[in-house]
Amino acid sequence: MASVHPRKNKREEITSWQVKWRLGGGRGGDVQTERFDDETSATVFKKAVDEAGQQWPPGWVKGKGYVAPDAADEERFRFRVFAAKVIDTKTGIEGNSRKRQHRNLERWINPVFGECDIRSAEHISKDTVRQWVIGLEKTLVHWGSTPRSGVAKNLRPMSPYTIRTLHGLLSNILNEAVTAEPPLRERNPCKSTRLPRLDTDGSGADSDDSEAMEFLLPQEVAGVISSMKRRSDQLLTTVAYGTGMRWGEITALAPMALLGRNTSNPRIRVRRAWKKAEDAGFYLGTPKSRRSRRTLRVSAAVVAALVEQGVDRLPRDGLLWTGDRGQHLAYSTFSGRWHKAVRAAKEKGLLPVEKHPTPHDLRHSHAALLISHGHSLTYVQRRLGHESIQTTSDTYGHLLPEADDNAMATIEAALPGERPRLRSVG
Known part of the structure; x- marks a missing residue:
């Protein structure tokens, strides 16, 4: 086993730390040493030697660190090269997700960190990561569908959700450097970054949540539907709002998905969804997670829309x-x-001018409607197909006016000293 020893000067002051071991671990092995300025670095290197079987860690050059003797090997420690390899070798993700991560890497991360040394605590530190996040918060991005002219006009600050996604990608890459064999970094500075809140209290363009969610009231959804020219669009919107299904799930629906149509318990079985292939094409596959494969109870209005379609x-x-x-x-x-x-x-006048809903907001509005009328987060989680209830809890909270009205009635009843009436749930 390798060991760490302090080196002292004549005044008994520690000036450096030395890692010592015998090559191969045997008693007859040649004694090897490497010097470090601090104990922490020496300890990390000691672990690397132990993991390498009492050999020099692969890629380590004595006195220089993880620096290869030729330029080609040195290139692999450049952030953009290391990051691309991390994404390429990820398991458990689909081709389109890999492509999207490469796109985010090239557009938002490499311009700042691309030429840095992945091993450098100076190049990639708490301060540099924080400055990068601050820069993202000040970045204006195009909002909505791309105009035909190609000129972005509807510019808004990047959403907190997008910033968190980009920060998560950077953190994942740096974690790979920390857990590499042997380790390329001692720590991941992303873990000490304070990120923008998803709820910005309405102070920015992205209030409420991830992609500036809009919660539509039932009459507002009806107003949008009545303003659609295509009957098929009206029916699709009805099903989207009435089920909370994802776009890829709704557009993959077939007649066989409707169960118990003529019973008191009609249901939709969600078993397939459109997926985006790495070559930018689409194919029918399974929904995004285990909980996404679900069966939903649906209302008569949804059944009627499916029948008409x-x-x-x-x-x-x-x-x-x-x-x-x-x-x-x-x-x-x-x-x-x-x-x-x-x-x-x-x-x-059927929709407030300050609202800018997207089709995906029908899913949010479906969840909002359920929660505001007292349905549990667990029920909403299962209906939406969220893998974790934490996702449901983090995304939906205050929502529609009815929720506040009910809360105010409860508080108002309690303030004068009255006991609020309890609602029977059994």
Whole structure:
């Protein structure tokens, strides 16, 4: 086993630390040593020697550290090279997620850290990571669908959710450096970064949550639906709001997904969803997680929308919603028509001008409606297909006015000294 020893000067002051071991670990092995300025670095190196079987850790050059003798080997410690390899060798993620991480790396992380040495505590430190996050908070990004002119006009500050996603990617890369064999870094500075809150108290463009969620009231959803020109769009919106399903799940629906149509317990079985392939194409696969594969109880209005859309006349596995040529219905295609309906609803006074909902906000509004009327987070979690209830809890809280009204009634009853009435739940 390697050992760490302090080295002292004539005044008995510790000036450095030395790691000592015998090559190969045997008594006859040649004594090897390496010097460090601090005990922590020496201890990290000692562990690396032990893990290497009492050999010099792979890639270590005596007196220089993890620096290879030639430029080609040195290149592998450049952040952009190391980070790309981390993403390429990740397991348990789909091709499109890998592609998205590479895109985020190239656009948002490499411009700052790309040429840094992954091993350097000076290049990549608490201060440099914090300055990078501050820069992201000041960055204006395009909001909504890309204009045909290609010129971004609707610019808003980057959302807290996006910043957290980018920070998480950087942290994951640095964790790989910390846990490398042997370790390339002693610690991950991302762990001490204070990130922007998801709820910004309405002080910025991204109030409430991740992508500036908008919670629509039932009458506001009805206003958007009435402003749509295509009946199929109206029916899709009805199903989206009535089920809280994800876009990829709704557009993958087929007649066979509707169960118990003529019973008192009609249901939708969510067993497939559109997935984006690494080559940017789409294919039908399983939903994003185990809990996403679920069966939902649905209302009569949802059943009626599915029947009108073609449950009775289409093949059992035929798509209920498609593009104009029968292909996968792209989110961007529907989104363009959605935003036209939103503008029209505002002009008619059916939707507040300060609201800027996206089709995905129908899912948020579905959850909001359930929670505001007393349904538990656990029920909402299972209905939405969230893998963790923490996701549900972090995302939805105050929501619709009815929730505040009920809370105020409870508080008002308690303030004069009265005991609030308890609602029977059994």
